[in-house]
Amino acid sequence: MPETNSEEMKTSTVGKAPRWSREVVRAEVAGYPSLIYAERPRSVPELLVDARRWRGREHLVQGERRITFEAHERAVARVAWRLKAAGIRPKDRVLLFGANQIEWVVAFWAVQCLGGVAVLGNAWWSEPELREVTVSIQPALALTDSPRPAGLPEGVPCLHFGDLRHLVDDGGRGNEPGLDIAAIEENDPSMIIFSSGTTGVAKGVILSHRSVVCNLQNLLVLTGRLPNELPESHPGTVSLLSVPLFHLAGIQVACSTLLTGGSLIFLEGRFDAGEVLRLIEKERVRVWGSVPTMVSRVIDHPDFARFDTSSLSSIPMGGASVSSELREKVHRAFPSVRGGGGSLYGLTEAGGVLAAGSGPEMAKRPGCVGRPLPVVEIKIKDPSPEGVGEILARTPTAMSGYWGKDSSTVSPEGWLSTGDLGRMDEEGYLYVVGRSKDIIIRGGENIASGHVERHLLTHPDVEEAAVVPIPHPDLGEEVGAAIVLRPRAKAGAEEIKAHVAKSLARFEVPSRWWIRRQPLPTNPTGKILRREVLREWLERGGRDIMD
Structure with a gap:
């Protein structure tokens, strides 16, 4: 490693923590008028600068490993140095193909700092699916769980996540590289996440730095946790992540936890209902972002009653509709969770969450998914007499497009076709009633x-x-x-x-x-x-x- 004094970690383009605001203005975004926050960070890696105020706190926990915010930033700098030595340059695509783990998170931030594009591969792809995606994306490097997974073309350089562990766990003694953030424009691609459309072929959804930042800002405004509004005494939230990091919901949780001084708890291996219960009790988990299937399986676990889950106060659920029966089930199982859990509605092409509602709001409105978030506009296309039509959304969080495709689901006026059918009531609450695509x-x-x-x-x-x-x-x-x-x-x-x-x-x-x-x-x-x-x-x- 280069011998750079680590007493003060450096950044090449960011001199101070970026500013945030709740003020919403209308401005031109990607050629169309859109609502957008007046003050916002202009790139994803700038979020690491905001996180410096939490230096001494624990940030990442998996098994016996516990990484503080300060150690996390040092690890990001070391891994970024390693990737740069491997030839990664701005705009290069780096495939992250593996299960949830600390090295995955650190590598993601390292790619962002280098100005690269993180390609979030679905760890459950079959060999043909991995091969097809990799041939299309042409990554400069693949970071993987195994030394070389079957399906990865021979011409793609590969680095095992395990080979990064010593860089992550190194205590930072002596000279080491500082955090160096490349020059990045707001419209530059930050990541590619995959969505299966009606063809079933994994489509690479390109999300810009603006898309990622505005989606996070939406969620932080919703929950009252903008970084500039949090006092130094803010306790932070202990969050359990059981959804994959390669899903948009997973990366949202990882980024928002970093910004707000929270701890992110990972399972070891695949989802296991008993392990979820054990971690909720051991780590005093407050927020468990999940999907309805996982929540149902945890509640139905035969040893559920043996565990203390009283610390849990919120279970935001996305990925599928949440039935009133499941909400009642959650309310009985977790009385500390208000209203049986909140609801999030969004899609990958939208860059994240479009509408959200609290547990009490949802309990009063069966079938409702919440209200549009601050910089999201929703309209119903060609509504029926009952008000049902296709849900369209206009937001600065929307994708830049599909990788390798000229076609887009965004109109020239900026309206994204969601493919979902829904209606809005007089109070502005959105109801999803079906899907217009198979x-x-x-x-x-x-x-x-x-x-x-x-x-x-x-x-x-x-x-x-x-x-x-x-x-x-x-x-x-x-x-x-x-x-x-x-x-x-x-x-x-x-x-x-x-x-x-x-x-x-x-x-x-x-x-x-x-x-x-x-x-x-x-x-x-x-x-x-x-x-x-x-x-x-x-x-x-x-x-x-x-x-």
Whole structure:
């Protein structure tokens, strides 16, 4: 490492903590008029400067490892030096492909400081999916859980997260690099996050530094935690992160916790309901940002009553709709959580949260997802007599576009098509009533029906396929596949399931099957009517069927 005095960590372009405000103005953003905060940081790595006031506090906790804010900044500087030595330059794309861990967080901030673009890979991708995305993105470097994951093309340089651990855990003795932040413009890309659209192909959503910062500012205004409004005595929030960092919700929690002097608690390994309960008790977790499926599984854990969860005061849930039954279930299980948990509504293409509501607000309004956040405008396109139409949003948090695609879901006037159907009441509360695109949401993961259907049709015995959402009490929805076999074909559900499991992510593989001999219902042009398939299937109980 270069021998730079570490007594005062340096920044190349940031001389003082950036300013924040609640004041909203209308200004031109990406060529269209938009609401935006009058005062805001202009880049994501500037947030590290705000976090310096919390230097001595614990920030990242995983297992026995506990990293303070000061140690975190030093680790970011060391890892940034390592990545720069590996050839990473501004605008270079760096793939982060792994489970939640301290090294992932540090590497993310290091990439931001270098002016690079963090590519948040879904750790659950199949080998073909990883290969397809990597070929498209062409990252300058991949940081991964394993020395070289299957599916990563040979030409992509790879660095194991484990190889960064000594840089993270080094106590910072002696000379080491200071924090150096590259010159960054607000419109520059900060990260690429992936969303499965109706085609099922993972689409890279490009989020600018402005998008990320304005989304965070929305959430901090909502919760009364703008950095310049927090006193030095602010205790910070202990937050448990059980959603993946490669999801927008995960990176939101990581960034907001950094800004507000909080501790971020990670699970070790994949989601485990018992481990969530243990950590809530041990770390006195106050906020657990989650998805409905995870919350339901924790409440249903056989040892739930043995754990002290009284510290928990908030469970914001996103990723899927929250039923009134689950809210009541949360209220009974966690009486310290007001109103059975709040609600967040957003999507990756919007750059984050569009509307939010508190637990008490949601308890009074079944089906409601909250009110639009300060710099979010919502309108309903072509409403029916009941006021239902497609939800459109205009916000500076919206994506810059899809990686490698000229098409966009943003109109010239800046309105983003969400693909969701909804209505707004007289008080400005938003209700989501359905989806205008064929997406199944299984435990918070978006799954495109057409994508799964195409993989089913690669089996030689499958003549027709329709993939539909089957209601599930835990997951919200599960993937149901209605299959028409070719004449004299003998394949069963298990054989077809094993076939598609080779190329689909685990969460995309159908778990409900209807093997039928009769053709699927179609319209006059021959298009399969998924809604008719679903209606008939549910009339027969939504169970596995062999006709």
